[in-house]
Amino acid sequence: MAAVNVALAGRSYEVLVGSGLLGRVHCEAYSFLEPYGQRSIPVVADANAKRLLGEHLQASFRSAGLSIDWYEVPSGEASKSWAELEKLTDWLLDRGITRSDHVFALGGGVVGDLVGFACSILKRGCGFVQLPTTLLAQVDSSVGGKTAINASAGKNLIGAFHQPALVLADTACLASLPIREMRAGLAEVFKYGLLGDAEFFARVDADSNAILSHDNTVLESVITHCVGMKARIVAEDERETKDARALLNLGHTFGHALEAETGFSDTLLHGEAVALGMVLAARFSARRGLIAQSDAERVADALARAGLPTEIAALGLDCDGAALADHMRNDKKAEATTVPFILLRAIGEAYVARDVELADVGTFLDEQLRAH
Known part of the structure; x- marks a missing residue:
């Protein structure tokens, strides 16, 4: 223990x-x-x-x-x-x-x-x-x-x-737990590596099968690592008044919009939405020249290997990118025409971007809805 x-x-x-x-x-x-x-x-x-x-x-x-x-x-x-x-x-x-x-x-x-x-x-x-x-x-x-x-x-x-x-x-x-629920939880495990620990991200990718197979030694280790990371962030920024705790929202702004569009239903579990959101955050980061496209696809590949969804086109949504971006206007941290987004400078290095226009996000999401 x-x-x-x-x-x-x-x-x-x-x-x-x-x-x-x-x-x-x-x-x-x-x-x-x-x-x-x-x-x-x-x-x-x-x-x-x-x-x-x-x-x-x-x-x-x-x-x-x-x-x-x-x-x-x-x-x-x-x-x-x-x-x-x-x-x-x-x-x-x-x-x-x-x-x-x-x-x-x-x-x-x-x-x-x-x-x-x-x-x-x-x-x-x-x-x-x-x-x-x-x-x-x-x-x-x-x-x-x-x-x-x-x-x-x-x-x-x-x-x-x-x-x-x-x-x-x-x-x-x-x-x-059903395997789908385990995978949904694994998305949040990946998140901790992606936002601040590249070595842990690689470790989770390597250990995904052991986690999904309920290897107790591996489970206790990765859960403790994630909780330890979150405990340090919460101690520093309990009420999210600084950027430290905001990093925990990686994948969530995109993900919450997808959950809203699917009616907060079992069509898309929260962890699945976060997985898609992290892929979108990585690809949007690449689109802005923050990371290489190959790094963005490395994120998608790792999540796909774990059996998580990585393409929003596969959801068959009856909407366009602007409609998805419009859901983000109700984000708790929205300001006028912008919403703070958690983007990547590298795998393991997330930051809060406050210069993202929702119109640009809508255009990007249109591209993703048509892709693959």
């Missing part, structure tokens, strides 16, 4: 990574369970995670004489909505959750985001513990305190910064 500390003044917490952690929640999270006394522990779970892993978690709590009060969230991005947020907060209030209590979130990024945001506003803030069960959540969304729901105008536009009290990333949970 590995431990990574997210060092924040007065709100530091640990991220534990290893196999079997779900069976030891009653030990690792004891300080957050003890105050409940005879009350049942509120656990908010993705429907699939509860079906596959719920009994395992229940056994852990039962061994400590504790019981669970379950709240089940429908699987899928549609659950990050006002309607689900209202139902969840009402449920928590009905159970008398206090500001000193901690709610447990079992599932992927959707549940983590929904629970984190609910806890940020419930009685002006209560605690929560992340039990991420997907690769994407373990390497990225469960750490750092970004919580949000989606709006009709775009993804993650309504939210708050609210750090968890603890993150327990059980690598054994990943064995229950």
